[in-house]
Amino acid sequence: MTVMKNKIFIIIFFPLLFITACEDQLDLLPPDKISDATYWKDAEDFRMAANYLYNSLPFREYELDADLMRGESVNSISAGTNLPVENDAYWNSRWESLRSINYLIEKAEMNSTIDADRYKAEARFFRALNYYLLVSRYGDVPLITKALDNESDELNSPRESRDIVIDFCIQDLQLAIPDLPLRSEMDASDLGRITKGAAQTLLAKIALFEATWTKYNGGPGASKVSDWLQIAINASDAVINSDEYALYDLHGDDSYRQLFWNEDADDVNPGVKSEKVLSIIYIENIKMNSASISARDILSATKKAVDMYLCTDGLPIDKSPLFNGYGTYTSEFENRDHRLIQSVAQEGDIIYDNHGARTLNPEVNYFITNYTGYKIKKFLADGAERHLYNVEYNDIEVFRYPEVLLIYAEAKYENDGSISDADLDRTINVLRTRGNIAPLTNVLVNENGLDMLTEIRRERTVELMFEGERLEDLKRWGIAVQEMSQSFRGIQWDNSDWKDAGFGIETLTAHGTDAEGFIVKDPASDRYFSEKHILFPLPLQELQITGWENNPGW
Numbered sequence: 001m002t003v004m005k006n007k008i009f010i011i012i013f014f015p016l017l018f019i020t021a022c023e024d025q026l027d028l029l030p031p032d033k034i035s036d037a038t039y040w041k042d043a044e045d046f047r048m049a050a051n052y053l054y055n056s057l058p059f060r061e062y063e064l065d066a067d068l069m070r071g072e073s074v075n076s077i078s079a080g081t082n083l084p085v086e087n088d089a090y091w092n093s094r095w096e097s098l099r100s101i102n103y104l105i106e107k108a109e110m111n112s113t114i115d116a117d118r119y120k121a122e123a124r125f126f127r128a129l130n131y132y133l134l135v136s137r138y139g140d141v142p143l144i145t146k147a148l149d150n151e152s153d154e155l156n157s158p159r160e161s162r163d164i165v166i167d168f169c170i171q172d173l174q175l176a177i178p179d180l181p182l183r184s185e186m187d188a189s190d191l192g193r194i195t196k197g198a199a200q201t202l203l204a205k206i207a208l209f210e211a212t213w214t215k216y217n218g219g220p221g222a223s224k225v226s227d228w229l230q231i232a233i234n235a236s237d238a239v240i241n242s243d244e245y246a247l248y249d250l251h252g253d254d255s256y257r258q259l260f261w262n263e264d265a266d267d268v269n270p271g272v273k274s275e276k277v278l279s280i281i282y283i284e285n286i287k288m289n290s291a292s293i294s295a296r297d298i299l300s301a302t303k304k305a306v307d308m309y310l311c312t313d314g315l316p317i318d319k320s321p322l323f324n325g326y327g328t329y330t331s332e333f334e335n336r337d338h339r340l341i342q343s344v345a346q347e348g349d350i351i352y353d354n355h356g357a358r359t360l361n362p363e364v365n366y367f368i369t370n371y372t373g374y375k376i377k378k379f380l381a382d383g384a385e386r387h388l389y390n391v392e393y394n395d396i397e398v399f400r401y402p403e404v405l406l407i408y409a410e411a412k413y414e415n416d417g418s419i420s421d422a423d424l425d426r427t428i429n430v431l432r433t434r435g436n437i438a439p440l441t442n443v444l445v446n447e448n449g450l451d452m453l454t455e456i457r458r459e460r461t462v463e464l465m466f467e468g469e470r471l472e473d474l475k476r477w478g479i480a481v482q483e484m485s486q487s488f489r490g491i492q493w494d495n496s497d498w499k500d501a502g503f504g505i506e507t508l509t510a511h512g513t514d515a516e517g518f519i520v521k522d523p524a525s526d527r528y529f530s531e532k533h534i535l536f537p538l539p540l541q542e543l544q545i546t547g548w549e550n551n552p553g554w
Contacts, residue, residue, distance in 0.1 A: 069305065
């Protein structure tokens, strides 16, 4: 099924140049580069200025910086070997965006006779997003709410306590939400812009993040944890109750995999509910991405990732009688969550690459660019023509509706210490139905010696597997050092059919196997993730200019 994308704007950065707007492409100009004498005359000027802010949407398709994915080489962040840098492009880009955001908001407030409330609301969304991304990465940061110039006193601002910055983000979003449209109120030309649902999702995400960060790591916002959790509950509940979004299901049991590359899953039709609450928009032959080629070439799953998927009876593999072990090429995939089968390749799967269709065969080609024995296929498109460099045009999701469901369930349990079966049915079990696994219930947990919070976190990890959430989740749960310090393991080599596999297996066995016979890809002795890695180091140049102290341990 092919759906035509109509009048969707493209995010391209033109710092000093206007180009002629057309039906499929809007002019994008940093708001702080616009001449006040000739601009800010009507709402359309604010709309076009707001377009530039969409450059700051995070592209987080993969998560090589965590513990569930392995590429061709060791990732320095994951391994804990990253070092402070003189200049940090991530830091710089966020502050560049914030300057433009503050400038647009100032101009909207100065021109109160112009109906620019919607675009000021979009700017508030992006201000909250950028500050959240800074806080989650660096901790305390300056809180700047005006556009600065070379003479501004605020250039010497101290770092503000993270809880104050988060409260400011929450306030910005609460102010923005009433002035943003529902997705169903948009026409095709507006799809991809910030909606009420996107702002509510970000509000829920930020509130849950800081509540759990503070609960498990400590910090100055301890008295606010319950308030933040209630904000997360209310905001996610509002998205659920809006009836604006639904799980993508156009391809039956294969819908989960198709979601990440098939154009009919994109945010293209205002009359059809979407799973993608907010996406970075791409269009065939106009603006392309390289998401699928990256996945095909370098991405493998760790054993930990594969083991997290449940059996169809809703039980973990160490408790379920349905788990068939690791002895054959396919035994561990049997009777498992369908999302595993759609995310990790197995013998007999067809993978498309530059050479056309390749049927995976352990004795011939299974270990080509396969670094653990678990080849990721979650983001791979069908058809060799979709794997040439930079020709993908699937919309890259920033927020998916499943995350909204997961936020509600986690915040509810964290706040109340329990969760009802009714709330599980409207959240977690919606996702388990797609995975063809038994529902999560309080009886299932109690009768099988499970822990409800662990199972809620498992569901989040499985549903959002490889999508860029894992490292921040581990940090806010207070278990990053514990999890990131473990060996990266692959398939079971000893006592299994894999020992007879052919071409390429020697690249997997360089570090030998552990006591259970599983390949050790990266031994724990080579992993140095410690408490100091909970926050990233600040750029050294910033420290020299401001006199700030770096984050602990750096």
